[in-house]
Amino acid sequence: MNEIEKILEFIVEIEKLKAVVRKTRPVGIDRYENSAEHSWHVCLSALMLKDYANKNININRVIKMLLIHDLGEIDAGDTIIYQSETVENKNKEAAGVERVFKLLPEACYEEYTALWQEFELGLSADSKYARAIDRVPPLLHNLLGEGHSWQDNKVSKDKVFSVNSRIKDGSQKLWDVMESKLENAVSKGILK
């Protein structure tokens, strides 16, 4: 098979991310979000908020990271973050990413597997910022949607603050804004 045909096969395979359903509803939309549209949304969010990263980041790498960050869910499915960061789930995602990137030419397989791992590890400045941004839309969905996903999934305010405070590792300024919105949600009683 020629390389273009291989890449087209990858393009068809990753469509499955459009069928992976997440745990929040987008603002004003009466259905749950899928991981493909979420991926688009975090890319544009990262682009527009880039000047608020704590450190010098390479926004082009961040966007690539966010384009691929959920591909492991094609095989592993989406799990709410408050329960998903287990070794078993991460292994499933890693195997899924590997399977999908194997459809690509070897050099791409290596490059994008490494980029996905960098995102997962969250140690570099780029990945810290990408992981911060990944948290923003689901928080906005809850904040503007009566805390629907926090309540449906019985997530406590302590858990919400502790998991999302990772935003400050990527952008202290963004966390300051989000933290005050979360405190406001607590006063309003939609986050308990």
Add this chain to the structure above:
Amino acid sequence: MNEIEKILEFIVEIEKLKAVVRKTRPVGIDRYENSAEHSWHVCLSALMLKDYANKNININRVIKMLLIHDLGEIDAGDTIIYQSETVENKNKEAAGVERVFKLLPEACYEEYTALWQEFELGLSADSKYARAIDRVPPLLHNLLGEGHSWQDNKVSKDKVFSVNSRIKDGSQKLWDVMESKLENAVSKGILK
């Protein structure tokens, strides 16, 4: 309002693209695609096919272009390409893009409005390649989905070949592959 708050307002506003329904069904998924997940899909497609562009392109600019290329549809809605390229529709999209980008700080408004216009004009190497890639997933949806959208929308093979041959302006090699798939669809009788 501080700038981060303005950008968060933009992030919430663009969610509406998740509710804009397109005219093809993704492979293996029993619903129509929306323009947000399509935008993610074309970004990753562009990234993986970048080495097949006719000219030297800046893939980072191409990805930014594709992230924003459909934002005008929030106000204008999606129209099938075989009928959409009218002055009236393009004006509606341009006004929609302007309204949405106005939510951003001034410098971003100017930068991304210009980038959107560059995509629409399709004269630069980056925009020619981006516009080529934008055609690929809907063709794959039809090719692997019994030509459902061609038939539902009564699109003739002449129209399909003439509109999509713009792929060759961005990537002759990609058009060679797609053209042969389209010819195959004609032989199979799913494109008439």
